[in-house]
Amino acid sequence: MNYNKEVIEKHFNLKIEKSLGYGENGNAFLTSKDSVIKITTDLNEFIFASQLLKNKIKNLVEIFEIATYQDKYIIHQEKVHCNDDIISDFICIKEIGMYERTDLCNICLDNEMLTSHQRSMLKDVQDAICDAKSKNTRFVDVHEFNIGISKNGIYKLFDQKKIYHNKEEIYKELELKVNRII
Numbered sequence: 001m002n003y004n005k006e007v008i009e010k011h012f013n014l015k016i017e018k019s020l021g022y023g024e025n026g027n028a029f030l031t032s033k034d035s036v037i038k039i040t041t042d043l044n045e046f047i048f049a050s051q052l053l054k055n056k057i058k059n060l061v062e063i064f065e066i067a068t069y070q071d072k073y074i075i076h077q078e079k080v081h082c083n084d085d086i087i088s089d090f091i092c093i094k095e096i097g098m099y100e101r102t103d104l105c106n107i108c109l110d111n112e113m114l115t116s117h118q119r120s121m122l123k124d125v126q127d128a129i130c131d132a133k134s135k136n137t138r139f140v141d142v143h144e145f146n147i148g149i150s151k152n153g154i155y156k157l158f159d160q161k162k163i164y165h166n167k168e169e170i171y172k173e174l175e176l177k178v179n180r181i182i
Ligand SMILES: Nc1ncnc2c1ncn2[C@@H]1O[C@H](COP(=O)(O)OP(=O)(O)OP(=O)(O)O)[C@@H](O)[C@H]1O
Pocket: 020, 021, 022, 023, 024, 025, 026, 027, 028, 036, 038, 040, 042, 061, 077, 078, 079, 080, 081, 082, 145, 146, 148, 158, 159
């Protein structure tokens, strides 16, 4: 990905330290403010981040600021801690769901196969999905690589997108007032 790091650092008043990982559309970086800068070409992710700025969803990482830079979208967001135990706990929860033939939302929190960490994780993920539902939003990309634990011990999802039912919905939400870095 081509961009001028200094321009982004100046705009957000921070230093970009190291890459945390990258996928098809984006790159996530740790910053000197112990937060995350996501640089992406995914418009859907960006539109959703802009909505979260105004209307938070429980158990999703907090969005601090968004901006566009050339043909890229930049999302300054809360950092959560990710590790292998979190990944394997999420996989176990999914397996319990498969075993019970139900989706994440309907796994019972007192299921005896859940460890205490998995129970807390499941509760937090269910809260995120329910809160989104109550706001008429269904997001995609709920999986083991998009979850971490916040400083105060709450599991939070990141890298979420919203499902749109038609193009009009997207166009309506495109009327964003966004800071342009350049
Ligand atoms: N808010 C965050 N807190 C902690 N780590 C993060 C955060 N955002 C991203 N990361 C780390 O960076 C990796 C890649 O970021 P992210 O999940 O946003 O993009 P991706 O799935 O790799 O790419 P794409 O946006 O193309 O789907 C994550 O798997 C995670 O390890």
